[in-house]
Amino acid sequence: MAASNLVDDWAARLRKEGYRLTAPRRAVIRVLAETSTSLAPDQILRRARRYYPKTGLVTVYRTLDVLKGCGYVRKMHRLDGCHSYAPASAGHAHHIVCERCRAVMEFKGCDLDALIKSVRRRTGYLVKGHWLELSGLCPVCRKEA
């Protein structure tokens, strides 16, 4: 889906959930809909202010929480300890992030069944969830590197 459509789509769905559609929320949504990389809250703030200069950092955090609750964004853990957020489509998925330019891409269909079964057998743990993030080089950086 195109970025501009994504904005409208998310906005409409937020409305349906009972949230009010405000200027700073639109700005944050637009930033996330337009990015191809995952962004930390302060980066999101800077970009959101291009669309609505009065946007506050607190609202960025609050909007991220709302969007995360609705499943539109995914919170990612970065190696440096910071957290960043990336747009996420519906359903279970993971992200791969480019080590060089930070571009992220979502992928679905993680087949961990064999791995999980093996871990279960060897550790005795009942596996209920998993956290998986891949890193590497995006197609663009692959050529340049």
Place this chain on the structure above:
Amino acid sequence: MAASNLVDDWAARLRKEGYRLTAPRRAVIRVLAETSTSLAPDQILRRARRYYPKTGLVTVYRTLDVLKGCGYVRKMHRLDGCHSYAPASAGHAHHIVCERCRAVMEFKGCDLDALIKSVRRRTGYLVKGHWLELSGLCPVCRKEA
């Protein structure tokens, strides 16, 4: 390896790397060698003070950095945003953590080859690294739950 042996082993290896063997370092090492759960820095501090009461939080952080650099502990990301540390054996491995009692267990042999190949084909990314953490119920909690 038994916990007490682990302490000596890590200590000896730190010495070999040129680090001085100090009381607070011994205390932190002992805490990590003895635990079966992953621990946050402030938890490590409290336990380390049982062995060397003057231990400071700063030194806990610094020692964790040293141990992480040597590959003796692994930094884990917790769902609540905090970070915790767990003992790690040499080589590539991952951890599974119990959702109920926080007990962690390391497992080796993560076979992600098929998954990685599939992601590479679908996203165009060259996959270079992965972050994987499993969660679930440890054998003990499994029975009680």
Place this chain on the structure above:
DNA sequence: TTATTATTGAAAACAATTTTCAATAAGGAA
């Protein structure tokens, strides 16, 4: 329009981590 109340942003509070720096002590040399 007006009323209701969810939402906002500034400031303060909080929490995790790092930096600074003078005092201490580990380990090699004598």
Place this chain on the structure above:
DNA sequence: TTCCTTATTGAAAATTGTTTTCAATAATAA
């Protein structure tokens, strides 16, 4: 042992990331 060098320590202060508070604002339904 004793002495020296310098890595290491811990208290305090500084930074950074995130949350709470609260009076003012503005989105929506009536």
